[in-house]
Every structure is written in C-alpha cells, then in structure tokens.
Amino acid sequence: MKAVLLAAGAGERLLPLTATRPKHLIKVAGKPILQYCLEAVKHAGINEAVIVTHYMDESIRSYFGDGSKIGLKISYVEQPKILGTGNAAGVAEPFLDGDFVLIYGDLLFGRDAVKDVLAEFKSGKTAAVMGVVPVDRPENYGIIEKTADGKVKGIIEKPAPGKAPSNLANAGVYVFSKDVFEKIRQTKASVRGEWELTDAITMLAEEGKTVLAAELDKGDWFDVGRPWDLLDANLWALNRMEHKVLGTVEEGAHLIGPIFVAASARIRSGAYIEGPAYIDEEADVGPNCYIRSGSYLGRKTRVGNAVEIKNSIIMDGTHVGHLSYVGDSVFGERCNLGAGTITANLRFDDGKIKMMIKDKVVDTGRRKLGAILGDGVKTGIKSLFMPGVKVGAGSWVGANCMVERDLPTGVVVTLKQDCEVKQRE
Incomplete structure (x- = not known):
C-alpha cells in the first residue's frame, strides 16, 4: 500500500x-x-x-x-x-x-x-x-x-x-x-x-x-x-520530543525541564531555559537571557543579553540581539531585531486578540498573541508591535516606531518627529 x-x-x-x-x-x-x-x-x-x-x-x-x-x-x-x-x-x-x-x-x-x-x-x-x-x-x-x-x-x-x-x-x-x-x-x-x-x-x-x-x-x-495555530502545534510537538542535551552548555546556564539542545548549539552562562523547548543546530543563546516554555529557536539563531523569549517560534538565522521581549509570536527566517524591540501580547481589557486573515478580522480565541513577522524583517531600536499584527517579508521598521496594523511586504516604516534644538544658557 x-x-x-x-x-x-x-x-x-x-x-x-x-x-x-x-x-x-x-x-x-x-x-x-x-x-x-x-x-x-x-x-x-x-x-x-x-x-x-x-x-x-x-x-x-x-x-x-x-x-x-x-x-x-x-x-x-x-x-x-x-x-x-x-x-x-x-x-x-x-x-x-x-x-x-x-x-x-x-x-x-x-x-x-x-x-x-x-x-x-x-x-x-x-x-x-x-x-x-x-x-x-x-x-x-x-x-x-x-x-x-x-x-x-x-x-x-x-x-x-x-x-x-x-x-x-x-x-x-x-x-x-x-x-x-x-x-x-x-x-x-x-x-x-x-x-x-x-x-x-x-x-x-x-x-x-x-x-x-x-x-x-x-x-x-x-x-x-492560521498563524496562531502554529503556536499550539509547536507546543504539542515539543511535549512529544526527546529530551536530549547534545550541545555546549556553559557553567552558570540553567536548563529546567524537557529541552532538546542540538549538537552544534551553544548555551552561554546566565541563560535560563524552561522546557519544553528546542534549541536547533548552531543556535547561540545567551549570555543572561530567559527562554520560556513552548519556544523553538531555529538553526543559526542568536538570542543575546537581556532577551526574553516566551512560547514563540524563531526561525533559522534570526537574531534577537539584546534587551528585547518576544512573546507568543512567530518570526520568519533571517530577521534582525534592534535593541529594545518589544512584542505586546495582551490587551488592556483582557479580551481575545483579533487578526486580519485574507481581509477579514478573525477572532483568534487567544488571550495572548504577539506578532507574526515574515522573513527578513528588520527593526530599529525600541520598536514596538501591538498584539496580533503581521509584518510582510523584507519590511523594515525604524527606531521608536509602534506597529498597530499589518504591514505589507517590502515597506520601510519610519517615525517623523520634530526636535527643538536650543543653545544652552
């Protein structure tokens, strides 16, 4: 058959x-x-x-x-x-x-x-x-x-x-x-x-x-x-994976619960990882970061100092360098996040988060949901993403921008501001 x-x-x-x-x-x-x-x-x-x-x-x-x-x-x-x-x-x-x-x-x-x-x-x-x-x-x-x-x-x-x-x-x-x-x-x-x-x-x-x-x-x-289904599917698969640490784990790193660390991955000192989690080949994690349960870090990803990743999928080659929070999100390949990039994942009213799917507003049924980034997205320092937004592949989000609605493929978003410059007295 x-x-x-x-x-x-x-x-x-x-x-x-x-x-x-x-x-x-x-x-x-x-x-x-x-x-x-x-x-x-x-x-x-x-x-x-x-x-x-x-x-x-x-x-x-x-x-x-x-x-x-x-x-x-x-x-x-x-x-x-x-x-x-x-x-x-x-x-x-x-x-x-x-x-x-x-x-x-x-x-x-x-x-x-x-x-x-x-x-x-x-x-x-x-x-x-x-x-x-x-x-x-x-x-x-x-x-x-x-x-x-x-x-x-x-x-x-x-x-x-x-x-x-x-x-x-x-x-x-x-x-x-x-x-x-x-x-x-x-x-x-x-x-x-x-x-x-x-x-x-x-x-x-x-x-x-x-x-x-x-x-x-x-x-x-x-x-x-739909994009948020990937988070449930990822957690389901993580809960069925084999717990195995094959890569390099430096002294001072903490791995709690079922975690897979690929042979060429490196977990640096001060990293705190809660399972279930999967760290793929050539991933570089730390120092001093927090990987929470339900997270998958793809091949050649980089998660640096003072970064928190929670219940998210970070695809191959994406860098979250420092001082950032990524929660309940899916990031495509080869993204690069500037320092201080934040994904909001919870509404003030604690309501269910909605997302645009094929030009229709759809109730995701999720209380917590961050951002969905296509491949090659770049963010400047202090970029903010509101719950449920999507960013098309190859788009750039400039420093201090807050993304409140979906962005298409290949756009550049910058913040216009008026600065007053005075001579010191």
Missing part, C-alpha cells in the same frame, strides 16, 4: 510566513509539518509515498528528496492548477495500484493516527475510512453525518452554528479503495470552481458503499491553517 500526501496549497491564511515557503515546510519543534505526516505514514508500516505539489514545488522536492533520510521511497506529482482536494487526489491515480492512504499534508496528528485509520479499513469490506476528531466549534469544519448503524452518511462543510449533525470533524486522514477515483470524476465543481474529495466520499455513501469513521484523540490533532 502507498500513501498520498496533498501538499499543493499556497497557505494564504498563513501569510506572511508562506510568502517565502510552502506551509508544509514551516517547522515546529525542529521539523516541517509535512515531515510529521510522513513519519506517521512510516510508523503505519507504509514504505512508499506520493506527494502532490504545486506552490513552490521545488522547495518540497529539494527538502525531502527521494525520502531515504526518513526511510521512505517518495515520488512527486504536480497538480497543474489548484482545483481542490478531489482534483489533487486524482493526479496521483497513475501512481497507485490498489488501496491507499491519503493525508492532508498541513495537519499535525499523533503518530498512531494513520495506523489506527488503516486498522479500521482492514477490519472489514469498506470503500473508505476517514479519521474524525471531536471539535468544540463544528461550524469551522467539515462535519460528518452518521446513519443509525454508525456509518458515514455524508459530510457537511462548515454547518451553521447549532445546525451541525455531530461534533465530529473530518481529520484529513483517509484510507480508500480505488473506487474513489470514479466518484471524483463524477463530482461537480464547487462554487469556488474546485472539485472536493469530500463530495466523492458523500457519493460513495449515497450509493450504499461502506464508509466508516475512525475517531482520533482530540488532543492529538491540529489543523495548522
């Missing part, structure tokens, strides 16, 4: 981070999201995978190569246009010769998830088994409807509040027989002009084919669709 992983989408809701990388390559706890999916496939006893790509196709191919580094044989096929999950699955058909696993490659789930869904499929004669997970807000997901005998009757996309037939959401992990491709070809385009895999599943059920649901643990599944 082979696995198909859908990794074609551009991830527009994750901008500005996805302006320079596919969402599937965003790292949490040291590994890209897609790698967690591939490792779950391997854990289920599957040795061959087909990755369906489109956006920044070459980045994914270059990162995973032939799959030998993670013990898989990986093939690639490009979806010519983004035309929905059904169309994406369809382009993989020539690579398959029987039953297969299909996974949305922008999800995080426990390593047993694929194994459990596959076991349900093998337990009887079924056309499909789909992983499902209980959710608190069904109106945000595709929700399954069941028959009296527990089979899947259909999938309702984002039902109106209070109208959902259950609280079981489509988890994006499936096992199919090849019958599904006939149904994909019979589906009609949605109002968005896309062909949806869920429509094909509903057609299978309506024709009397057996479609079953395998319920996954709610705490072991994340839909990483």
Whole structure:
C-alpha cells in the first residue's frame, strides 16, 4: 500500500510566513509539518509515498528528496492548477495500484493516527475510512453525518452554528479503495470552481458503499491553517520530543525541564531555559537571557543579553540581539531585531486578540498573541508591535516606531518627529 500526501496549497491564511515557503515546510519543534505526516505514514508500516505539489514545488522536492533520510521511497506529482482536494487526489491515480492512504499534508496528528485509520479499513469490506476528531466549534469544519448503524452518511462543510449533525470533524486522514477515483470524476465543481474529495466520499455513501469513521484523540490533532495555530502545534510537538542535551552548555546556564539542545548549539552562562523547548543546530543563546516554555529557536539563531523569549517560534538565522521581549509570536527566517524591540501580547481589557486573515478580522480565541513577522524583517531600536499584527517579508521598521496594523511586504516604516534644538544658557 502507498500513501498520498496533498501538499499543493499556497497557505494564504498563513501569510506572511508562506510568502517565502510552502506551509508544509514551516517547522515546529525542529521539523516541517509535512515531515510529521510522513513519519506517521512510516510508523503505519507504509514504505512508499506520493506527494502532490504545486506552490513552490521545488522547495518540497529539494527538502525531502527521494525520502531515504526518513526511510521512505517518495515520488512527486504536480497538480497543474489548484482545483481542490478531489482534483489533487486524482493526479496521483497513475501512481497507485490498489488501496491507499491519503493525508492532508498541513495537519499535525499523533503518530498512531494513520495506523489506527488503516486498522479500521482492514477490519472489514469498506470503500473508505476517514479519521474524525471531536471539535468544540463544528461550524469551522467539515462535519460528518452518521446513519443509525454508525456509518458515514455524508459530510457537511462548515454547518451553521447549532445546525451541525455531530461534533465530529473530518481529520484529513483517509484510507480508500480505488473506487474513489470514479466518484471524483463524477463530482461537480464547487462554487469556488474546485472539485472536493469530500463530495466523492458523500457519493460513495449515497450509493450504499461502506464508509466508516475512525475517531482520533482530540488532543492529538491540529489543523495548522492560521498563524496562531502554529503556536499550539509547536507546543504539542515539543511535549512529544526527546529530551536530549547534545550541545555546549556553559557553567552558570540553567536548563529546567524537557529541552532538546542540538549538537552544534551553544548555551552561554546566565541563560535560563524552561522546557519544553528546542534549541536547533548552531543556535547561540545567551549570555543572561530567559527562554520560556513552548519556544523553538531555529538553526543559526542568536538570542543575546537581556532577551526574553516566551512560547514563540524563531526561525533559522534570526537574531534577537539584546534587551528585547518576544512573546507568543512567530518570526520568519533571517530577521534582525534592534535593541529594545518589544512584542505586546495582551490587551488592556483582557479580551481575545483579533487578526486580519485574507481581509477579514478573525477572532483568534487567544488571550495572548504577539506578532507574526515574515522573513527578513528588520527593526530599529525600541520598536514596538501591538498584539496580533503581521509584518510582510523584507519590511523594515525604524527606531521608536509602534506597529498597530499589518504591514505589507517590502515597506520601510519610519517615525517623523520634530526636535527643538536650543543653545544652552
């Protein structure tokens, strides 16, 4: 049996981070999201995978190569246009010769998830088994409807509040027989002009084919669709990592709790690190800084004197040199923060923080949320970021500026001020 992983989408809701990388390559706890999916496939006893790509196709191919580094044989096929999950699955058909696993490659789930869904499929004669997970807000997901005998009757996309037939959401992990491709070809385009895999599943059920649901643990599944989801996903992954200190830890540094320190990383004297935390290769931490739980410091990052990092993702090559606070934030690669840069992460009224997503104001549901910076952002001294703001890749924020709203890619923000100069008496 082979696995198909859908990794074609551009991830527009994750901008500005996805302006320079596919969402599937965003790292949490040291590994890209897609790698967690591939490792779950391997854990289920599957040795061959087909990755369906489109956006920044070459980045994914270059990162995973032939799959030998993670013990898989990986093939690639490009979806010519983004035309929905059904169309994406369809382009993989020539690579398959029987039953297969299909996974949305922008999800995080426990390593047993694929194994459990596959076991349900093998337990009887079924056309499909789909992983499902209980959710608190069904109106945000595709929700399954069941028959009296527990089979899947259909999938309702984002039902109106209070109208959902259950609280079981489509988890994006499936096992199919090849019958599904006939149904994909019979589906009609949605109002968005896309062909949806869920429509094909509903057609299978309506024709009397057996479609079953395998319920996954709610705490072991994340839909990483929006920037703040990355913080939850990162913490989830950190709580499951191996505690290991391989790098250099100077005398006077303190490491408390589960922490991974890569072999070429250096923790300088006076650094205080609370786990779970992950310090990647060639990271340079300290002296005299505070890394709080839930933080991932990427490769070649630099965190210097009097810096506090709390529950944040700092991507490769980013420098937070000194006298700065970064809380509940995600910073892209190769950012450089001037002294005194502060991310505010809490409203005065203690209310939920909102963020602009695709031109709509969205309630994040989070009481604490800092800033999201794209790759290559630079800040001058005493730059301030209000909760929930996003800054596009390559933008520069000048000294003493307070960023209160989102900034696009490649802009320069400076503060105009009038200074009076007098002769001393």
